[in-house]
Amino acid sequence: MDERDDRLVGNVELVAAGGFDALARVGYLDSIVAHIITNPRGALKGLPFSDPASPRSAPVREGYATGPGGARMQLIVHGGAGSAPDDPESRQEVLDEAAATGTGEPTPTAAVVAAIGVLERAPRFNAGVGGAIQDDGVVRTDAGIMTDEREVGAACSMPGVRDAATVARTVMTETPHVLVADDHAVSLAEGFGVETEADLTTERTRERWADLSPPDEGDTDERLAWVREQFGGSDTVGAVAVEDGKIAAATSTGGRWCALAGRVGDVPQVGSGFYATPAGGASATGAGEDIARMTLSRLAVERLEAGDSPETAAEHAIDELAVETDGGAGIIVLDDEGRVGSAYNTDAMQTSTAEQS
């Protein structure tokens, strides 16, 4: 830890030095505070993924978000809720870069796609390159995007497609649909010039896969028992942006490790992995089946519509999830005035915010 570290009661907040240096060079230093909150209690208990009994929210520091108004582009991004990473600083640098990249875009839609694009290219996150491998050894990507005008696009189960958020935006802007799946989504991506034959594995994921011994596909019972045992994982990415009251929210993922081939989680399901209305937007991460059962992102945005702050809305959504399911999850929320909130009931969730300078 260096002198920039900032200790909070019960939590540890880390500010990535490399990220700040890089951001200072491009003039974002004053507008960004990045943080990771770890959960010492969960860590001490050795909880593997979730502690549903105790939702926590990431504290918002002075100057962390932007003042009310939201006339300039403002973003919050997340890098997934789950166990505390062993390389938080380097992950934080990439999250900071993603948030800063988004602020240079002309619209909130372009901002969330650009921010997520940085994370889809970064091998350390479970989206695009570095995505989770399904039980047949293939990485398939999912993404969804929504704006305050109820424009929605999503694409799922796409092998070889790194830029899943771009494909989701293509579904939103170029088709009359809200969700396109599988080979058809890949063909659509190809038709719009998106690379579709990317190797989405990394050394890290190849090694992890090589250590596993999935049972023969012919034995369905045994295969499913293995999937239940192995299934899990974190590091999905998401972003919410606002400019002049216009909102976009998007999420992108490789899903979860060792899911059945073709499994699709919350991420491309509108209202679950992402949601936006004129009041604000949300992006979720974590146990996708539980997030989908709760339509978690819609739950949070509905609280904004009812007058809650983003922080309270995020906390409420995670509270509800903890009451109704035993899943671990996190959520980021941004309202139409540029106020941010986040909450999670896992050990950690890294986020970053940025405002156009």
Ligand SMILES: NC(=O)C[C@H](N)C(=O)O
């Ligand atoms: N790590 C994640 O956030 C996974 C994602 N929510 C899914 O279930 O596909």
